Amino acid sequence: MSTSTDETAQSAADPAGIAGAAIRAGDRTFLGLSRGAGILVLAVMAAIAAFLIWQAIPSLQANSANFLTEQAWLPDQTPSVFGIAVLAVGTLVTAVIAMLIAVPIGFGIALFIAYYARPKFGKALGFIVDLLAAVPSIIFGLWGLYNFMPAVTSFAQWLSEYLGWIPIFANDKQLWTKSLLMAGLVLAIMVLPTISAISREVFLQVPRTHIEASLALGATRWEMIKMAVFPFSRPGMISAAMLGLGRALGETIAVALILSAVFEVNLHITEPGGNSFAANIALKWGEAGEVGRSALIASGLVLFLITLAVNMIARWIIARRKEFSGAS
Amino acid sequence: MKSTRALTCAALATVGALVLAGCGSSSGGSSPNANCASGSIKAAGSSAQGNAITDWINAYQTQCDQATIDYQAVGSGAGVEQFVAKQTSFAGTDSGVKEGDLTKANDRCAGGPAINIPMVGGAIAITYNLPGVDGLILTADVLAKIFASTITKWNDPAISALNAGKTFPDATIAQFHRSDSSGTTDNFTKYLSATAPTAWTFAPGKDWTAPGGQGAKGSDQVIASVDGTAHSIGYVELSYLFGTTNAKAALIDNGAGPVEASSATASTTIAAAAITGSGNDLLLKIDYTTKASGAYPIVLVTYEVVCEKGLSADQNPALVKSFLTFAASDTGQNMLNASGYVPITGSLLTKVRTAVSSLATS
Numbered sequence: 001m002s003t004s005t006d007e008t009a010q011s012a013a014d015p016a017g018i019a020g021a022a023i024r025a026g027d028r029t030f031l032g033l034s035r036g037a038g039i040l041v042l043a044v045m046a047a048i049a050a051f052l053i054w055q056a057i058p059s060l061q062a063n064s065a066n067f068l069t070e071q072a073w074l075p076d077q078t079p080s081v082f083g084i085a086v087l088a089v090g091t092l093v094t095a096v097i098a099m100l101i102a103v104p105i106g107f108g109i110a111l112f113i114a115y116y117a118r119p120k121f122g123k124a125l126g127f128i129v130d131l132l133a134a135v136p137s138i139i140f141g142l143w144g145l146y147n148f149m150p151a152v153t154s155f156a157q158w159l160s161e162y163l164g165w166i167p168i169f170a171n172d173k174q175l176w177t178k179s180l181l182m183a184g185l186v187l188a189i190m191v192l193p194t195i196s197a198i199s200r201e202v203f204l205q206v207p208r209t210h211i212e213a214s215l216a217l218g219a220t221r222w223e224m225i226k227m228a229v230f231p232f233s234r235p236g237m238i239s240a241a242m243l244g245l246g247r248a249l250g251e252t253i254a255v256a257l258i259l260s261a262v263f264e265v266n267l268h269i270t271e272p273g274g275n276s277f278a279a280n281i282a283l284k285w286g287e288a289g290e291v292g293r294s295a296l297i298a299s300g301l302v303l304f305l306i307t308l309a310v311n312m313i314a315r316w317i318i319a320r321r322k323e324f325s326g327a328s
Numbered sequence: 329m330k331s332t333r334a335l336t337c338a339a340l341a342t343v344g345a346l347v348l349a350g351c352g353s354s355s356g357g358s359s360p361n362a363n364c365a366s367g368s369i370k371a372a373g374s375s376a377q378g379n380a381i382t383d384w385i386n387a388y389q390t391q392c393d394q395a396t397i398d399y400q401a402v403g404s405g406a407g408v409e410q411f412v413a414k415q416t417s418f419a420g421t422d423s424g425v426k427e428g429d430l431t432k433a434n435d436r437c438a439g440g441p442a443i444n445i446p447m448v449g450g451a452i453a454i455t456y457n458l459p460g461v462d463g464l465i466l467t468a469d470v471l472a473k474i475f476a477s478t479i480t481k482w483n484d485p486a487i488s489a490l491n492a493g494k495t496f497p498d499a500t501i502a503q504f505h506r507s508d509s510s511g512t513t514d515n516f517t518k519y520l521s522a523t524a525p526t527a528w529t530f531a532p533g534k535d536w537t538a539p540g541g542q543g544a545k546g547s548d549q550v551i552a553s554v555d556g557t558a559h560s561i562g563y564v565e566l567s568y569l570f571g572t573t574n575a576k577a578a579l580i581d582n583g584a585g586p587v588e589a590s591s592a593t594a595s596t597t598i599a600a601a602a603i604t605g606s607g608n609d610l611l612l613k614i615d616y617t618t619k620a621s622g623a624y625p626i627v628l629v630t631y632e633v634v635c636e637k638g639l640s641a642d643q644n645p646a647l648v649k650s651f652l653t654f655a656a657s658d659t660g661q662n663m664l665n666a667s668g669y670v671p672i673t674g675s676l677l678t679k680v681r682t683a684v685s686s687l688a689t690s
Binding site: 029072074076077145172173175177178229239256257259260261262263264272282283285286287288290292293 | 340375402403404406409422468500502507508509511513531533534537539540541542543544545549
């Protein structure tokens, strides 16, 4: 009896049964490799964070204006004056526009491929949407600048004419090119394949029993999706959206080519102007002096923290919903 | 079996022959030039002079096949940083390293001073797209008001006053400037501050600070925007106007009559620049307010920052001196005209050659 208590005590403390089992060299190596990979990733993250903080300090000390509210960006002047107000607003506005457009369309494509289309056609469509992810960012920027711009300009003109009474669509400058709206739309297209690919995989994971059960109860296809698919895939859909948001926040070259880079907070999204963290670094790095470079790294640090915060919120939302889904 | 062995032998023999052929030194077409040096050097810096340096490198390497020069157009700031960090043998910069920052560069040269040598000049053309209007004439004051967005329409009386006989449309001026940091912006804003201080109240610098207008990334984007947008105006280096369809260069009236932007008119202004550096340091102060006739006032000069003495042997000072001698020679400076740059001329060129010849080779 004591042996069985020992065994139960052992299995309680060690549910996977690793400790007592015969450990071969292969197991040990694999354990070491996977642990090493995990530690390596953590080490790289820590190194990046340390680098950002270390390099950003000189400029933050030299700054004579409030880093968070100042609109101008003149770090190499004496006295140094720079702040991230314009960059933060630009980054968030373009990301929000991109999300508002890409998320519903991405989920729509994924639902269509998983539940409405014929399997072969669905696969082909999925393949093509994934191909969109393979297009380099700079191609998006150039296409946006030369081909997409006229269409967006007409759309923006329409918006400011008929919806101009809404403050964000008002346009006082009578210029509609190189605006935050334009950048947001191009970002939406860039982010779409990520969202659609991940949510498609998630939707395909819903157990057939749930789907069959709701259909057997007489639900229409849309009701089935509402009842069986969404509750199950909510965490996955949120991570798809968050990954898309991560890309939208960090997109550099396409935004640098499109935005007019004016250092003034302007919430009229159809007017030219705006700047984002990543685009600012790309535009200013080559010619920046010492304080300038340090200031750009400080702005990079803020972007790093914003992305970290966004991801942590996403993880928290998913964790809260864990017990309602199969993902545990 | 026999055939595969024979095949293997033949393959090995071919490969061996190719390898040995590759290892042999290439005799080269021309006899070794007395002014050639050998080895390799790395340089980095200003993108404004990027094309000029590339042309020089190609010409030099064709003549001297034992030399390899690698120039990365990463931007002036990054270029000077790499030079001070001993990663490159010389740096290219749009604005020259000033007295205060020169001390850091002096440390890099182990005491022997770091000096600025102007090598490439450029003209900043004011490019506009107005269908039906050729030879637009502008003064510094009107130019400043256009770029500060105080004059917003093409049919403004200030513009018509300078251009008798031309009809201007009632259209908004679509002004384009650089969204990225640039030496072109630096020189243009310095010109506006010097010549129109009441109309242009913004501090000159590499970043555009005036309100209004639209930013475009790089001179190539600015010229593309102006060429593609009717009723637009912008500023680019003269070389970017080659091959445009609608964009033309405006004439600038500095008080002595309208002057066209060209290599000859720009080199007049550059040659008359005052030297603010001491000894062989040829940092220039360009007189943007020049009233000389036939002088185009909106110019820029790019410098090579080198160690006069004290460059370590592994950074190959002999090749640096040889390459810069070629660049400062008549052949080198004449090559600049073909790519839209402005050569250094006159007594300034003599001083440049003196500075280059004083570079230590060890």
